[in-house]
Amino acid sequence: MRRGLSLLLTPLMTTALLAATPVAQAAPEPGCPWVGSDAPVEEKVGQVLSRMTLDEKLGLVHGAAGPFEFVGPTYAGLVPAIPRLCIPQLGLSDGPAGVGNSHTGVTQLPAPLALAASWDRELAAEYGGVIAREVLGKGANVVLGPTVDLLRDPRAGRAFETLGEDPHLVGELAAAQVGGIQDAGALAQAKHLAAYNQETLRNTPADNAVVDERTLQEIYLAPVQDTVDAGVASVMCGYNRLNGVHACNNSYLLNQVLKGQFGFDGFVTSDWFATQASYAAANAGMDLQMPGGCLFGPRLRFGVATGAVPTARLDDMVSRILRPMFRHGLFDRPATGSPDDIVTTPENAGVARRVAERGMVLLKNDDAVLPIQNRRSIAVLGEAAGSGVIGSGGGSPHVIARSIVTPFDGIARRADQDGVEVRFDAGRHADEVAAESDLAVVVVGKWSTESKDNKDIALSAQDNGLIEKVAAANPNTVVVLNTGGPVAMPWLDDVAGVVASWYPGQEYGAALASVLFGDAEPSGRLPVTFPAELADLPTSDPARFPGGRYDEGLAVGYRWYDREGIEPLFPFGHGLSYTTFAYSDLRTDGDTVTVNVTNTGRRAGTEVAQLYVGRPNTGGEPPKRLEGFQRVTLRPGETRQVRFELDERSLAHWDTGSHRWVRAAGDHTLAVGGSSRDLPLSIAVHVPDTTAVSEPTPAPPPGAPAGGDGTLTTLGNVLTCPTEMLYAGAVGAISLVGLPPGKQAEITPVNPSAGG
C-alpha cells in the first residue's frame, strides 16, 4: 500500500528529496580522540560538537528515510553515520516484544502484557536483554521500547503492548527493562509520551487527550519518570495532542516535565510521521525527527538561519543524541551485526518460555481440575490451539517467530511423557471429542493490533459457542484465553478452569503444558482488571474512549472499580496458585514495610505479595493504589519475610496548586495481600504534617512555544515538506482499515492431522 501511494505522489516526493539536506564533506578528523577515551562523557560530547559543521548537526537530528517510506526491510529508522567524526549510525528497531519490522531469525517473546503478568523485575530485565542483544545482532542499536502507555481501556488496539493498568507496575517493569536493554549495550526508547491510549482517532485533529494535571502526573507520567530514573537514553513523543497541543511540540510535556522536572538528558524522538511542526517542535524539546527529515532538515536549517530556533537549541539537540551514544559505548563498539543474521538463540528462547510460563494467570480452578493429574485422555480444542495460534499481536510490536510451539504441540508432547492420549478438534466435532475425553482444554483467541481498536471485549460468537458446547459435554473443561487483554466470559460458571495466556510468543505450547501439568507453578497475576461487561469500564462513555476526555481522572483500572463499588469479573492482581498462602505480622518503620508470607498448602509455589496504599482524602482520591510488590517462592510450610521499600512518592499525591508531589498529613493505610481485592492485613501510618517531597515543575523556558508553528511557518513547512506534512495527516486514515495481520511464524502453524 505504501509503495502504491509512493508512486502516485512521486512528483511531490521528488520536490522534497531535492530539498533534503546534503551533508557537506568537511576534512576527516584525525584519530577521533573521543573514541576509546576515558574522558567524561560531557567532555567527549563537547569535543565532537565543537568540530561539527551545521550540515552535520542537521544530519544527526533526523532520519534518512524518504518521505513515503519507513527505512524498509532494514530498520524502522536510520540516522546515517558521520565517518569523518567516527559517529556511528543509529539504527532504530522495533520494538517492545522483540525485533520487529518483518525481520526473521529472531525470538518472538511474549507480549509485554504477559511480562507484566509475571510481576517479575528480574525477568523484565532479562526480557530487555534478549531484545537488545537481538537488535544489536541485526546491526541496529536503538530499541523502540519499552512501551510505558497505560492500559486505560481493554479495547485499545495496543493493550497487549502495555505493561498493564497500574502506573507503579508499569514503571517498575519498564525501568527494569530499560536496565536490561542498556546493560546489553543498546539504547532504550520509552514510548509514547503521553496519554496515547487509543488508535481510532490516531493522528487526526480529534486525537486530543484532555487530562488534568494531577491525573497526568500521577497516572500517565509517573512511569515515564521511572524510566528516566533508570537512565533511559531516549523517549518517543506520540501521535496525540495533549490538552490541545501536539505531544511532539508540547513544551510543557517535553521541556518542563520530561527535561526539567524529571531531569531527562537524552533525546526525544518523534513517533513515525508524528512531527507536525518544525520550529515549534524543536523549541518545545523534540530532538530527533523520524523516520524522514524535511521538517528537521531544510526547515530547521531555515529556522536556525533566521533565529527562529536558537543555534544553542540545535547544539542541545545534537548533544542529547551524542550523550547516550557515548554513555552506552556506541562510539567504542561499532555494530557488527547485519539484518540477515539469525539472532535467536536457545538462551533467548528460554527467556521467552519463562516469561510465557510466569505470565500465565490461573483465573479459575474449581475442584482442582488443574494441575492435570491421573487423566487418561485430553481433548485439545479450537483453532487457536493449532493453526489459529497468536504468538504476537499486530503492528510495530509484531514479531515473527521461526516457529511457534502451538498449544496442541506442547500439550501432546508433555502428555506423551505420562502416556496420556491427546486428541484435537478445531471446532466442528469438539463436543464429541470432549465427551470422549477425561479433560477438555479449549483454546480461544482474539486478535488485536496497532492502528485499530477493538469494538468490544467479547470473544467471537463462534468461540463463546465452542466453549459452551464443550462445557456441556465435559465437566472438566479448562478454557485457555489467547487474547491481548481482558475479555468477557459469559460461560464462566459452566467451566471448571480458566487460564489467561495473553499473546505468549513462540514457546506458547511448551509453557502452557508446564503450567497445566503443574511442572511450572501458575505464578502470573492480573496486570489489568477483567470487567464483567463493557458497561462497567471506566471508559465506557465514547467521549472518554476513543474520545479524549480523561475525566475519569485518577480512577483508571482497579481504582475505578474500587471507587464506584463495581465488582469486577476478576480483580487486578488476582491469580490462583496450586498451593495457598497466608499473611502475618505486617509492620513498617516508615521507609520499609515487612510482612510474613507462609505457604499453607502441600506444593511449592510462588506468591506475588502486593502492597496498596490508601491516602487521606485530598480530593478525588481513589481508595487505594499499588505501591509495592514482591514475588516469593516458598516450599510447603515455609514462611519468609517480604520487604517493600517506600520512596518519596509512595505516600504522596500531586498537588496541582504547587505543581509538586506532596505528602499529606493524616492517616495513610498500608494494606497487603495477594490481589487488589484480597488484602487480609492493613496498618495505618500517621503523617503529622503536610510536606512537599519533590521540586515543583519548572516554569516554561523563555521563548517556549505555546502551540504548533504559526501560520507562516506552517505554510513554509507545507511548501518545503509537502509529503511529510501530508503523511503526518494521513497516518490517522490507517486506523479506519487497520494493518493487515502479520505473519506469526516463518513456519506457518498448522492444525494437527485428524484425531491429533
Ligand code: BGC
Ligand atoms: C508506532 C511506534 C513505532 C514506530 C516505528 C509507529 O507506528 O507508534 O511505536 O516504534 O511506528 O515502527
